[in-house]
Amino acid sequence: MKRIAILITIISLCLFPGYSFCEGTVKDAAANQLDVEALTICRDVVNRTPVGSGSVYTASVGKLYCFSKVVGAQTDTKIIHNWFMNGKLKASVTLPVKSASWRTWSVKEIKPTDAGDWMVEILNETGEPIESILFFIK
Numbered sequence: 001m002k003r004i005a006i007l008i009t010i011i012s013l014c015l016f017p018g019y020s021f022c023e024g025t026v027k028d029a030a031a032n033q034l035d036v037e038a039l040t041i042c043r044d045v046v047n048r049t050p051v052g053s054g055s056v057y058t059a060s061v062g063k064l065y066c067f068s069k070v071v072g073a074q075t076d077t078k079i080i081h082n083w084f085m086n087g088k089l090k091a092s093v094t095l096p097v098k099s100a101s102w103r104t105w106s107v108k109e110i111k112p113t114d115a116g117d118w119m120v121e122i123l124n125e126t127g128e129p130i131e132s133i134l135f136f137i138k
Contacts, residue, residue: 034079034097034124036131038069041120048103055135059112066120066133067105073097079130080123081106085137086116110137 042065043052050067057064066081076098083091083106093106106120114137121132 034070034072034077034130036068036122037071037101038067038103039122039131039133040067041065041118041133041135042067045105050105057110057135057137059110059115059137061110061137063107063109064135065105065107067103068122068131069101069103070097070122071101073100073102078125079104080125080127082121082123083108084119084121085114 040050040053041055041057042050043054043057043061045051045065045067050065066083068079068081070079076096079095079097081091081093081095082089083093091106091108095104095106097104116137118135118137119132122130124130
């Protein structure tokens with residue numbers, strides 16, 4: 001009998017991962033259904049606007065910004081920008097989201113040895129991926 005109860009609990013958690021069976025309500029994190037409305041890699045951010053957007057940069061660029069506009073937050077929350085080079089995590093930056101429409105960005109120093117395939121993955125505060133962008137440094 002205990003095995004059946006455990007099995008039902010496991011199946012329920014898989015089918016309803018955001019539901020708290022103890023409280024009977026959807027967890028607060030689920031209230032922040034975030035979407036990335038704009039996402040770009042750029043050379044600078046001026047007056048909350050990306051400048052020099054592109055997908056291919058030289059290794060002499062110095063630094064690059066990942067600019068994101070996040071919408072849908074109903075309460076203060078956070079997002080994470082994970083910077084990957086050739087599949088390896090190079091930086092992780094936690095950024096606040098303080099309104100239903102929020103522009104934010106992270107910056108990564110680019111060294112002359114950083115040529116390769118790059119990706120920035122955007123995660124919500126619970127660590128779920130919500131968007132990503134690919135670019136190349138030659």
